[in-house]
Amino acid sequence: MHNYKKIILATAVLSIIFFTNQAVSQNIKLNPIKPGAKSAIQITDEQQAILAVRKAKASVVNILGLSKSVPTVPSTGISINVPAQAEVSGTGIILEADGLIVTNNHVVEELNMDYWVILADGKRFPAKILALDKFDDVAFIKIESSGLTPATLGDSDTLETGQTVFAIGNSLGRYQNSVTRGVVSALGRALSEVDGSAPRIHNLIQTDAAISNGNSGGPLINLAGEVVGLNTLMDTGGYSLNFSIPINIVKETLQQVKAFGKISRPFLGVQFKTIDQADKLSKNLTVDNGAIISAVSPNTPAALAGIKPGDIIISVNGHVLGFNKELDSEIQKYQAGSQVMFKILRGKETLELPVILGEYK
Numbered sequence: 001m002h003n004y005k006k007i008i009l010a011t012a013v014l015s016i017i018f019f020t021n022q023a024v025s026q027n028i029k030l031n032p033i034k035p036g037a038k039s040a041i042q043i044t045d046e047q048q049a050i051l052a053v054r055k056a057k058a059s060v061v062n063i064l065g066l067s068k069s070v071p072t073v074p075s076t077g078i079s080i081n082v083p084a085q086a087e088v089s090g091t092g093i094i095l096e097a098d099g100l101i102v103t104n105n106h107v108v109e110e111l112n113m114d115y116w117v118i119l120a121d122g123k124r125f126p127a128k129i130l131a132l133d134k135f136d137d138v139a140f141i142k143i144e145s146s147g148l149t150p151a152t153l154g155d156s157d158t159l160e161t162g163q164t165v166f167a168i169g170n171s172l173g174r175y176q177n178s179v180t181r182g183v184v185s186a187l188g189r190a191l192s193e194v195d196g197s198a199p200r201i202h203n204l205i206q207t208d209a210a211i212s213n214g215n216s217g218g219p220l221i222n223l224a225g226e227v228v229g230l231n232t233l234m235d236t237g238g239y240s241l242n243f244s245i246p247i248n249i250v251k252e253t254l255q256q257v258k259a260f261g262k263i264s265r266p267f268l269g270v271q272f273k274t275i276d277q278a279d280k281l282s283k284n285l286t287v288d289n290g291a292i293i294s295a296v297s298p299n300t301p302a303a304l305a306g307i308k309p310g311d312i313i314i315s316v317n318g319h320v321l322g323f324n325k326e327l328d329s330e331i332q333k334y335q336a337g338s339q340v341m342f343k344i345l346r347g348k349e350t351l352e353l354p355v356i357l358g359e360y361k
Helices: 002-025 045-057 247-260 277-282 301-305 327-331
Strands: 060-067 088-094 100-103 113-118 124-126 128-133 138-142 164-171 175-191 201-207 219-221 227-234 242-246 270-274 291-296 312-316 339-346 349-356
Touching: 045 164, 045 175, 045 219, 060 100, 060 164, 088 113, 088 164, 088 227, 128 247, 138 247, 164 227, 175 242, 175 327, 201 227, 201 327, 227 247, 242 247, 291 301, 301 349, 312 327
Parallel strands: none
Antiparallel strands: 060 088, 060 113, 088 100, 100 138, 113 124, 128 138, 164 175, 164 219, 175 201, 201 242, 219 227, 227 242, 270 291, 291 312, 312 339, 339 349
16 A cells, blocks of 8 residues: 555656646746736846946947147047146036037136047047037037937936945046946035135036046936036045036926027025034024125126115025025026015015016126
8 A cells, every 4th residue: 555655646746747847848828927026137236336337338439629720630530639738628418419518617618718528438539519608518519420319418406315326437538438336425515616606506416426627517316317416616625526517407407498599597696605503503593594794796687676785585486595595596496587576574674576587607
């Protein structure tokens, strides 16, 4: 009886093996994957980073500025000796396959320069300046080419502090497609020149992904290889304090260029400081948030409306200013020529002043 059971068991096993082989030979799935089960091979963070950078590099270009007195550079071949002649070097991002490129305003703003774009394969083309925006440090240029690889643009409004990012650029004008890695250190930063000669660049992304001279105009990308920022400057007063323009600002600016052929920015005509805790304590302020006006330029919309140094702007069209809602960011929501209502604290008096915004030149 015991041997009989062994024979039955062996026969059953052989039957299972036989039918399994038959199923495999007929491509029958005996164990289909259940919904929700992992069906793809998981890749490591390092592999994801490599794929992201590889994807983005195809859309990164070098930009060189040569004095108009330098002999014309041939537009074919490999540009080995061109960087030695260049007086300006930067980086750009291909936006459209027909040669539309974005970079920083400060890379291509000199009128006495001829600008050249060098693609990843070494081909070079003369560049035409389409539009310059000193306010947000954005510029659009064009080369006569086709079949280029446009960058994939992400959504900078979804960025979070601590998120992994990479900066790509032509470091020091010599090291093409250099890559640095870091995190988003902060969002919504605003910076300005010490002497006030240039407008504040607002709503910047702060990152510790290293940016050096030549990286200006290059992409800040996420782990998906999407461009989330346009690298623009570094603060040499601190370690790894680097800043990028949110790509959503670039998108909005490009829409203006395509619709009107130019970039128009509203203009108020003041210098100000956003209130922080130190200001509140040292100046015995009665408000927690707002913009303290330090100077008003003559014959500007602010001066004509009666805004004065020492005034504190509390809100713009009912939108209260705060730590992440600064005056210049709020003004940029409106078009030049718009009438905007400012709520102002002057001493102990609260005023409401209508202001017709000018156009930044």
